[in-house]
Amino acid sequence: xxxxxxxxxxxxxxxxxxxxxxxxxxxxxxxxxxxxxxxxxxxxxxxxxxxxxxxxxxxxxxxxxxxxxxxxxxxxxxxxxxxxxxxxxxxxxxxxxxxxxxxxxxxxxxxxxxxxxxxxxxxxxxxxxxxxxxxxxxxxxxxxxxxxxxxxxxxxxxxxxxxxxxxxxxxxxxxxxxxxxxxxxxxxxxxxxxxxxxxxxxxxxxxxxxxxxxxxxxxxxxxxxxxxxxxxxx
Numbered sequence: 072x073x074x075x076x077x078x079x080x081x082x083x084x085x086x087x088x089x090x091x092x093x094x095x096x097x098x099x100x101x102x103x104x105x106x107x108x109x110x111x112x113x114x115x116x117x118x119x120x121x122x123x124x125x126x127x128x129x130x131x132x133x134x135x136x137x138x139x140x141x142x143x144x145x146x147x148x149x150x151x152x153x154x155x156x157x158x159x160x161x162x163x164x165x166x167x168x169x170x171x172x173x174x175x176x177x178x179x180x181x182x183x184x185x186x187x188x189x190x191x192x193x194x195x196x197x198x199x200x201x202x203x204x205x206x207x208x209x210x211x212x213x214x215x216x217x218x219x220x221x222x223x224x225x226x227x228x229x230x231x232x233x234x235x236x237x238x239x240x241x242x243x244x245x246x247x248x249x250x251x252x253x254x255x256x257x258x259x260x261x262x263x264x265x266x267x268x269x270x271x272x273x274x275x276x277x278x279x280x281x282x283x284x285x286x287x288x289x290x291x292x293x294x295x296x297x298x299x300x301x302x303x304x305x
Contacts, residue, residue: 077105078151082141087116089160094125096162110141139234161219161267180250181258185218219267
């Protein structure tokens with residue numbers, strides 16, 4: 072499977088502070104340069120201009136269409152056999168692409184371990200605990216979720232019709248759940264990682280965000296999640 076082509080699809084909304092580092096990390100991959108697609112999702116800053124320096128495949132939507140729709144639009148023009156969906160504020164380790172190539176096949180949906188950017192000393196411990204917990208539940212498959220990156224085969228993506236555009240949050244885990252339902256194998260890559268931001272957690276507070284996700288999961292089970300979802304964007 073090592074001859075498979077990789078497409079990295081990045082939805083981006085007002086990410087001028089982060090997108091350059093994200094794209095630099097992709098360019099710095101040692102052996103296999105993937106196709107890079109950035110979907111600028113209603114941005115009002117320089118996200119589009121910065122992205123154009125790194126790839127010719129930049130879709131620019133003047134009005135926000137949402138991250139799920141942005142990912143789906145990127146997939147429409149992707150030519151790769153394997154799709155990697157990456158958050159715009161997230162760098163990848165140098166061996167990430169190679170590890171995806173080694174582990175990907177036509178019936179896979181996968182994630183990897185995650186760490187955060189160096190936080191201020193009073194916040195660093197909280198960030199480490201957060202990522203240790205998330206990586207543990209994904210690694211053990213106690214909860215088949217993701218942080219900032221998902222990869223899958225082109226076949227799996229189109230069989231489940233991409234991301235659910237009606238979901239404003241939780242769309243990544245919903246994607247994984249639907250992929251597994253059609254028989255895709257969930258993989259956790261421990262030999263590579265992403266470096267991502269915890270902006271919302273730092274702003275809102277870790278405990279508050281943790282309790283929010285529990286509340287949202289319960290509401291989702293009873294199909295009354297819309298009101299809880301709206302609180303996320305306040």
